[in-house]
Amino acid sequence: MHLVSMTSTRIVELKQQCGNSVTLRGWLHGKRTSGKIAFLIVRDGTGICQCIVEASHPEPFAIAESLTQESSIELTGTVREDARSPGGVEIDISALTLVHRAEDYPISRKSHGVDFLMNHRHLWLRAPRQTAILRIRHTLIKAARGYFDDAGFTLIDTPILSPGAAEGAGTLFPVDYFGEEVYLAQTGQLYLESACMALEKVYCFGPTFRAEKSKTRRHLTEFWMIEPEIAYADLDTLKHHAEGLTLRMIGDTLTHHRDDLATLGRDVSALEKVTVPFASLTYSEAVDLLHSAQTRDWIEQDLAALETRRAEIDAALAVTGEELAAATKAWKKEKLEQTLRELKETRDELAIDLEHRRTHQQDVLSFSWGKDFGGDEETILSRQFDTPLFVTGYPREVKAFYMKRDDTDPRLVVNMDMLAPEGYGEVIGGSIREERLEVLQERMNEEKMDSAPYEWYLDLRRYGSIPHGGFGLGIERTVAWICGLKHVRETIPFPRLLGRMYP
RNA sequence: UCCUCGGUAGCUCAAUGGUAGAGCGUCUGGCUGUUAACCAGAAUGUUGUAGGUUCGAGCCCUACCCGAGGAGCCA
Numbered sequence A: 001m002h003l004v005s006m007t008s009t010r011i012v013e014l015k016q017q018c019g020n021s022v023t024l025r026g027w028l029h030g031k032r033t034s035g036k037i038a039f040l041i042v043r044d045g046t047g048i049c050q051c052i053v054e055a056s057h058p059e060p061f062a063i064a065e066s067l068t069q070e071s072s073i074e075l076t077g078t079v080r081e082d083a084r085s086p087g088g089v090e091i092d093i094s095a096l097t098l099v100h101r102a103e104d105y106p107i108s109r110k111s112h113g114v115d116f117l118m119n120h121r122h123l124w125l126r127a128p129r130q131t132a133i134l135r136i137r138h139t140l141i142k143a144a145r146g147y148f149d150d151a152g153f154t155l156i157d158t159p160i161l162s163p164g165a166a167e168g169a170g171t172l173f174p175v176d177y178f179g180e181e182v183y184l185a186q187t188g189q190l191y192l193e194s195a196c197m198a199l200e201k202v203y204c205f206g207p208t209f210r211a212e213k214s215k216t217r218r219h220l221t222e223f224w225m226i227e228p229e230i231a232y233a234d235l236d237t238l239k240h241h242a243e244g245l246t247l248r249m250i251g252d253t254l255t256h257h258r259d260d261l262a263t264l265g266r267d268v269s270a271l272e273k274v275t276v277p278f279a280s281l282t283y284s285e286a287v288d289l290l291h292s293a294q295t296r297d298w299i300e301q302d303l304a305a306l307e308t309r310r311a312e313i314d315a316a317l318a319v320t321g322e323e324l325a326a327a328t329k330a331w332k333k334e335k336l337e338q339t340l341r342e343l344k345e346t347r348d349e350l351a352i353d354l355e356h357r358r359t360h361q362q363d364v365l366s367f368s369w370g371k372d373f374g375g376d377e378e379t380i381l382s383r384q385f386d387t388p389l390f391v392t393g394y395p396r397e398v399k400a401f402y403m404k405r406d407d408t409d410p411r412l413v414v415n416m417d418m419l420a421p422e423g424y425g426e427v428i429g430g431s432i433r434e435e436r437l438e439v440l441q442e443r444m445n446e447e448k449m450d451s452a453p454y455e456w457y458l459d460l461r462r463y464g465s466i467p468h469g470g471f472g473l474g475i476e477r478t479v480a481w482i483c484g485l486k487h488v489r490e491t492i493p494f495p496r497l498l499g500r501m502y503p
Numbered sequence B: 001u002c003c004u005c006g007g008u009a010g011c012u013c014a015a016u017g018g019u020a021g022a023g024c025g026u027c028u029g030g031c032u033g034u035u036a037a038c039c040a041g042a043a044u045g046u047u048g049u050a051g052g053u054u055c056g057a058g059c060c061c062u063a064c065c066c067g068a069g070g071a072g073c074c075a
Helices: A011-017 A058-066 A114-119 A128-150 A189-199 A235-256 A258-263 A268-272 A283-291 A293-326 A330-365 A375-382 A437-446 A452-459 A475-483
Strands: A021-033 A037-044 A047-054 A072-081 A089-100 A174-177 A180-184 A201-209 A222-231 A279-282 A389-392 A415-420 A425-432 A468-474
Touching: A011 A021, A011 A037, A011 A047, A011 A089, A021 A047, A021 A058, A021 A089, A037 A058, A037 A072, A047 A058, A058 A089, A128 A201, A128 A222, A128 A235, A128 A258, A128 A475, A189 A201, A189 A222, A189 A452, A189 A468, A222 A235, A222 A475, A235 A258, A235 A268, A235 A389, A235 A415, A235 A425, A235 A468, A235 A475, A279 A283, A283 A293, A283 A330, A283 A375, A283 A389, A293 A330, A293 A375, A330 A375, A375 A389, A375 A415, A375 A425, A415 A475, A425 A475, A437 A452, A468 A475
Parallel strands: A047 A089, A279 A389
Antiparallel strands: A021 A037, A021 A072, A037 A047, A072 A089, A174 A180, A201 A222, A222 A468, A389 A415, A415 A425, A425 A468
16 A cells, blocks of 8 residues: 555645645545446545546546445545535546555444444544534534633643542542542532632633433533633622633634534524523522413423424324335335334424423422422423523522522522523533631531541631632533534543443 | 333344344446435344243243433533
């Protein structure tokens, strides 16, 4: 094997190269051949391009005919605009080199099940949909870091291994640390508060580990979180930064990833509707809203919309069924059966959704003050707004010990969660921290916490304590929201889920 | 931990308790513009595991394993 050329062009740059001869390095995504012409669908790290070889070029044509899916290739040819090509440009191949022949690539260009794809995650990453998500994830992280960097924050790397006896210890992963049991970090916050007292505006960005046995579309056992911590912050400061951060992430995605969002089938208008100020309710107002006629009506309308949707799908099922009965060609039948399966799947999901909402709407309407919101409450609240929704001032019993007590109503803490629209749930959780030593110790006693492992944390309240606060934004839930994904497993290259550790 | 659904060819799925099948992928041949191309032909199985019921089990029963969705908890 030898490579034809030392320099190569990337597919994303092809539109500027019309009329020129270029060299492309990539992989064969798909292929169609006939007797005198071969269409190669070639991908590289930046996109997909259709390339053609005619039989008048016997050497490359022979290679093209024998290529298998995901074989790595290098090709040289002339770029030209062609409306018949999926990307609008096409390459006429003059030379083609096989770099490596892939034998029996397991992921075909047909539909696959979740289990199969997850077991082949290392290869699934090559799919157009997955590369689109990973590119957007990159931009979201870059935007988030850019936002804080531009606002004068300093990045602080907090430890991943932390000593025992942290709050909520049941949800931590234990690690054997030279015979001592320590835990994987579930937040960088306490350490970040130390750095906040040194540098005032700081943030950390790193992996976070939760050992909860959650099996839902919103949970990973290992996920990434970006957490700012701000000296002299009040709740409005936190909301201001949460808004700025969110707008920057959405803006950068809309600026750079229109094509990727289209690949994902994302409804871009929902993202464009996000403007400041975001909707904001206190916890008590949110509970009132849950109990209101407005919510009751909204639930009814939502159920009616789902019923309508189900009727539409049933109608589509009937039409497809008739087409299937009339179809004679085997491949046509197969396609219709595939459509039928997809429609049935959608209908089943809808039916489950409907059932779920019917059984839970009563719980939501009779939600009692003092509990934490569950997924259903969050969904019903957030879907009534086009922007993300802040909920502030939760009952202190359901929140962490470090959150500042609200002196105007001691039942509450000064905190804020941000719920993403379209039912994506909580993407940000944050609070003003309790900076008064006595109040913090009192709260720790109430929680029956051993203060010894926290003496260093209490020191922050002994030496120049100041009002401060911060929040954490979950990257994967944000990616899911911005990309319009049903499940967080596609938002991270190698998701760690309950019962899943391969690859 | 609990609830619901599922496990049949490499993949996606069919199969009244009665001879295990289709499409895709693969291989062979054909086709000058395809868009998950198409046409013709070929190969393909320990039906998740272990028991049980039955003349006969992919299908029924029991236990277990694995997966999916959800609850709780959370970002």
